[in-house]
Amino acid sequence: MPTLLDVFATPRNAKSRTQKLRQAFLAGYRQAHPDFVHLPLDLGAEHATLPAFDEWDIEAKFQMAYGEGKLDEVAAARWDRLTQLTDQLHAADVLLITAPMWNLGVPWMLKRWIDCVVQGRLTFEFVNGQFNGLLKGKRAAILTTRDGAYGPGTPYAAMDFAVPYLRSVLGLVGYGPIDAVIAEPMVMGGAEVGAAALEKAILEAGGLGKSL
Numbered sequence: 522m523p524t525l526l527d528v529f530a531t532p533r534n535a536k537s538r539t540q541k542l543r544q545a546f547l548a549g550y551r552q553a554h555p556d557f558v559h560l561p562l563d564l565g566a567e568h569a570t571l572p573a574f575d576e577w578d579i580e581a582k583f584q585m586a587y588g589e590g591k592l593d594e595v596a597a598a599r600w601d602r603l604t605q606l607t608d609q610l611h612a613a614d615v616l617l618i619t620a621p622m623w624n625l626g627v628p629w630m631l632k633r634w635i636d637c638v639v640q641g642r643l644t645f646e647f648v649n650g651q652f653n654g655l656l657k658g659k660r661a662a663i664l665t666t667r668d669g670a671y672g673p674g675t676p677y678a679a680m681d682f683a684v685p686y687l688r689s690v691l692g693l694v695g696y697g698p699i700d701a702v703i704a705e706p707m708v709m710g711g712a713e714v715g716a717a718a719l720e721k722a723i724l725e726a727g728g729l730g731k732s733l
């Protein structure tokens with residue numbers, strides 16, 4: 522019975538377009554794996570429970586990544602909390618990330634979670650000057666919507682710091698293949714174009730869920 526870690530940063534909740542992709546993905550995944558273990562992480566609601574990456578969190582990170590791994594009491598407690606979050610990644614067979622584009626990148630609460638889970642010794646290590654991801658063999662899926670269009674060959678292609686960033690950072694910790702469903706443009710092509718693009722992406726998200 523597979524485990525799905527379902528991380529979503531969609532504060533508009535029921536009004537969220539990106540949530541519609543997520544619901545379609547989950548329906549497809551449930552069809553393929555009726556007994557799957559679902560680990561939802563609602564970053565819109567739960568972001569304040571994550572480490573803030575202050576001096577002590579960074580001290581623990583650097584000590585474990587570049588030092589000898591000697592932590593004082595405060596840093597050790599911080600490291601434990603980070604480990605709880607990275608344990609979820611190791612426990613899951615598939616990682617689903619659902620988030621709209623915000624100011625050309627990902628919503629800050631998703632970035633906060635990424636800063637917690639991308640950790641030397643826990644999710645990656647350095648081997649001969651290279652990154653070695655520790656989550657190899659696991660699939661990841663990205664679901665997103667945005668008002669503009671940033672596809673290859675379009676004038677704004679170079680401005681997409683959301684999907685290429687997520688692909689890079691998830692690849693760094695070992696995920697692959699990484700699939701993405703992108704609904705665009707939600708607004709900038711007009712209402713009809715937006716509605717058709719969303720409908721198409723909902724179908725794609727459902728198919729992707731079923732296939733993983």
Ligand SMILES: Cc1cc2nc3c(=O)[nH]c(=O)nc-3n(C[C@H](O)[C@H](O)[C@H](O)COP(=O)(O)O)c2cc1C
Pocket residue numbers: 531532533536537538539540621622623624625626666667668669670707
């Ligand atoms: C804070 C904020 C920043 C945004 N920045 C962008 C942007 O840079 N580019 C873009 O195309 N859309 C941008 N949008 C629009 C959203 O990506 C778009 O409306 C998306 O479909 C919203 O997803 P949701 O319905 O799941 O909340 C932004 C929206 C918000 C709230």
